[in-house]
Amino acid sequence: MNIVIINSGSSSIKYQLINMPDNEVICSGMIDRIGLDTSNLSYITKNHRIEEVLPIANHKIGLEKIAQFLMDVTVGVIKSTSEIDAVGHRVVHGGSSFSNTVIIDEEVKIKIKQLFGLAPLHNPANLEGIAVAEAIFGHAKQVAVFDTAFHQTIPVVAHKYAVPNSLLTENKIRVYGFHGTSHKYVSENAIQYLKSNSVNKGSNIITIHLGNGCSMTAIKEGKSIDHTLGFGPMNGLIMGTRSGDIDQSVIFYLVKSLGYSLEEVETMLQKQSGMLGLTGFSDLRDIESNAEQGNKDCQLALAMNAYRIKKYIGSYTAALNGLDAIVFTAGIGENSSYIRKLVCTDMEYFGMELDDAKNEMRSKEIREINSPESKTKILVIPTNEEIEIANQVYELLLS
Template identity: 80%
Template sequence: MKIIIINSGSSSIKYQMIDMPANEVICSGMIDRIGLESSNFSYVTNTVKVEETLPIANHKIGLQKISQLLMDDKVGVIKSTSEIEAVGHRVVHGGSDFSNTVTITKEVKDKIRQLSDLAPLHNPANLEGINVAEEIFSSAKQVAVFDTAFHQTIPVVAHKYAIPNFLLTENKIRVYGFHGTSHKYVSEKAICYLNEKNSGKSSRIITIHLGNGCSMTAIKDGKSIDHTLGFAPMNGLIMGTRSGDVDQSIIFHMVNSLGYSLDAVNNLLQKQSGMLGLTGYSDLRDIESNAEKGNLDCQLALDMNAYRIKKFIGSYTAVLNGLDAIIFTAGIGENSSYIRKLVCTDMDYFGLELDSAKNEIRSKEIREINTPDSKTKILVIPTNEEIEIANQVYELLLK
């Protein structure tokens, strides 16, 4: 069974065609820096690798580019869209309506659209992916897998806000959590790895997903018990263009004293803040490069980014009552040795001792980057949200 997974992020598209249930990847690739003149495009099969740098203005153009290569006479892997039985879509916010994987209907799309106010950088892009896929793969079943599902196990003491009760019971305002497919995938890999090393002891781990969007999850014995993102994917860590945690009184000050409209504040915190607001760059590769050249704003932003991660490691270690491992994953977490070094420096109280040489190694496999004497494992685990989504889509189709 051929399943295509489309993961439309806020500034990227990752995709894979997977033969299920063998989990065999037929082709894969991604587009990043969407909206910039220097978008990167890749398309990889067992025999072909295509890489281009070109302007890709939006997700629709990107998805059309992907579909053209899938059916290309020379490098394509299918001759007809009828070969595709299902398309699995990552959808960021499922609200209180979706706690499981679902077949996409008009009603499901309407709800995803309604929830766009809570995930304005993601749900619209997710919905665009669905709409384009429905046109291209018209005979395939379209399936949605929600980022929020993995975090349904967060207990009420952690998911409830200290606001009047009716806002939870009637309006469903609570911590939902995001990047669930990634946190679920890498945590399961980590638990298997730890069990092999530690004879099946219980696991207390912190997964650190660092990309354009960033989040951390406290996971005890395989279950999410706390998470940095909340009602919408905006708070917590410093992100590419999102501020992360701010004092909410700043919002009222900007509106009441500085003359900002609520829409302007929302746009500023969602699209003009984070690393972009601090440095003028949203891509960490640009920020690290400029920091190396002496840009003090870029260096400070990197320090602030790591400092925020450290704070959550401390609080989540308290919640877990101990720590067996931290896991770095996603684009920045897997590839930025510098961020990992900043996070793990002066963390010996938590049993974290980084091996500098191991930290510089790049690999697609699970790897330890801690010293042999480190009491806490420091793992880099490449995420594969597409495989996780494919497994969930396949399970749904079997029902």
Template identity: 80%
Template sequence: MKILIINSGSSSIKYQLIEMPANEVICSGMIDRIGLEISNLTFVSTSNKIEESLPIADHKIGLEKIASLLMDEEFGVIISTEEIEAVGHRVVHGGSTFSNTVVITEEVKEKIRQLFDLAPLHNPANLEGIIVASEIFKNAQQVAVFDTAFHQTIPVIAHKYALPNYLLTENKIRLYGFHGTSHKYVSENAIHYLTQNSFSKESKIITIHLGNGCSMTAIKNGKSVDHTLGFGPMNGLIMGTRSGDVDQSIIFYLVNTLGYSLEAVNTMLQKQSGMLGLTGFSDLRDIEKQAENGNVDCQLALAMNAYRIKKYIGSYSAVLNGLDAIIFTAGIGENSSYIRKLVCTDMDYFGIELDLEKNELRSKEIREISTAESKTKVLVIPTNEEIEIANQVFELLVE
């Protein structure tokens, strides 16, 4: 079964065409920096590699470009859209409605649309991907895999807010958690790696997903027990354009004293804050380059970013009552040795000691970047949300 996986992020689209159940990747690629002046596109198959820099204004244009590459007369890997039997979509917020993978119906689309306010940078892009894919791949089953599903194991002590009880029972206001597909994939790989290296099957790990969106998960024995993102994907760590944690009273001050509208505050916190608000840049590669050239704002922003991650490592080590490993993943986590160094410096109390030479290495495989003496393993594990989504789609359709 050929399954096309579409992972529409807030500023990117990752895709893979996978032959299941063999987990054979026929082609893969990515478009990043969507909406910026120049976007980057890659398309990789067994026989060809295409790299282009071109303007891609939105996700619809990006998805149409991907479809044209799949069926390109010279470089394509399929002749007809009928070869694709299923399209698996990453959907960020499933709310209280979706805790499992589902076949997409009009009702499912409407539920995803109703959750736009809770994930305004993601669910609209996710739904756009579903709509465009439904038009292009008319005979394929469209399936949604929800980021929130992995975090359904978070206990009530962690997922309930200290608000009037009816807001949970009647309005379902609680911590949902996000990036679950990524956290699930890398945590399972981490646990396998640790057990292969003489660790107990019982494990206490923290997964750190760092991209344009960022989150951390405390995972005990393979189950999510706490997570930095909550009701919507805006709190927790400092992100590309999202603020992460702020004092709620700031919102009231902005509205009641400074005269901001609620819509303006929401836009500020979602799209104008984070690393963009601190530096004028949202892409970490640009920020690191500016920091190396002496930009004080960028240097401070990177230090703040790492400081926030450190705070959560401390918090989650307490929640887990110990720590076997921390795992860096996603675009920044896998590729930024600078951020990993900032995070792991002066963390010896937690048994974290970074090997500076190993930290500079790059690989598509799991790599251990802590010293031999480090009590806590520091791992870099490339995430593969697409493979995880493909597995879940295949399991659903062949049941």
């Protein structure tokens, strides 16, 4: 079964064509920095590797470009769209409507659209990806895999807000959690790695997904028990353009005293805050480069970013009643030795001791970056949301 996986992030598209059930990746690639004149596009097969820098204004243009490569007469891997059996879509917010993977129909698309307000940077891009895929791969089953599904195991003590009960029972306002496909994939790989390396412990894990969007999950015995993102993918850690945690009083002050409209506040907190608001840059590579050149704003922003992560490590260790391993993943978590070092410095109380040389190594494999003396494992595990999505799509279509 040939399954195209489309993973549309707030400023990126990752994609793979996977033959199931063998998990054979026929081609893969990504587009990042969408919306900029310097978007990066990659297209990789067994015989070809293409990398381009070009302007890609939006997700629609990006997805159309990917489709052109898939069917290109020289470097393409399919001759006809009829060779594609299914398209699996990562959808960020499923709200209370979706707790499982589903085949997409008009009703599903309407519900995804109704959730735009809860994930304004993601669900519109996800729905646009579905529309483009329906037009290109007209014979394929379209399937949605929701980021929120993995976090359905978060207990009520953690997912309920301290607001009137009716807001949960009638309006379904609660912690939903996000990046679920990534946290599920890397946590399962972490547990398997720890067991295969004769580490008896492995029930208490904190997964740290760091990209343009960021989140952390406390995982006990393979299940999510707490998560930094909540009702929408906006709170918790400092992100590329999102503020993360903020005192609600600031919002009231902006509206009542400074004259901001609610729409202006939402735009600010979603698209103009985070690392962009602190530095003028939203891409961590630019921030690290400027920090190394002495930019004080960038240096402070990186320190703030790491400090927020450390706070959540402390609180989640308490919630787990112990800590066996932390896992860094996603674009920043996998590639930024700078951030990993900031996070793991002065964390001896939590049993963490970083090996600087291992931290600087690059690899596509699971790797430890802790010293032999470290009581807590520090792992870098490349996420593969696309494989996780493919597995869920395949299982659904076989059922």
